[in-house]
Amino acid sequence: MNKHYGQIVEKVIRRDGYSISELARLMNVNRRSVYNWFNKKRLKTDIVFRIGGVLNYDFSTEFPELFRANEFGYLSDNAPVQMAHDEVQTEPTFDKQWKDKYIVLLEKYNELLTQSIQVNARH
Template identity: 55%
Template sequence: MDKHYGHIIEKIIRRNGYSISELARLTNVNRRSIYNWFNQKSLKPEIIFRIGCALKHDFSEEFPELFTEDEFQKVISPEKTSSDELPILNEGGSTYWKDKYIKILEEYNRLLVNQVKQDPKSNK
């Protein structure tokens, strides 16, 4: 059975509620790279591992041919102290507000583009 690695990763990212902007920030790449990864049938194990570490997701379940459960366990559940926990989608966390701000800016830009397309003379 052929797996489409990009589609599998995209499904997990969306199912877990991560935004593309957030994943791009966590993996230190641009958003276009994330979309390119989604379209690739095969990805390097290093990229999948990087995404798994950023999302704290064990990809050994989806890709047992590439990873063992032990590889992700060190990253996903290390010895935690209360100061180690980072709020990912917590409304009080800076990540939440940063992602919300980016979504608002993207929507604003989309509206501006649509307005210019509808009435190019109103462009000031």
């Protein structure tokens, strides 16, 4: 496909009246990064997904090739696949899943650390 991703994203942002400064703030990047994205012929899938999430805009019409899933429900570069509206996993739920996994991992690490300290104290 011979489309210019950056120009398409810019067109959507400007057409819908979004502020570049606000988009940059919400995405935790500087304005220059946003303008650099506009100049790129091909954007990374995760950037398109993040912009779509921040703007609450579905880019699947403009970029259907980015929304095809493999057998694991993810694209080749591991970006989450957009699902039907009632199937969409909300950001807080997604964040909570990672937070829960992190806490479990941290608890296991603390158990191992405690065991290691006890073993070293005996010797």
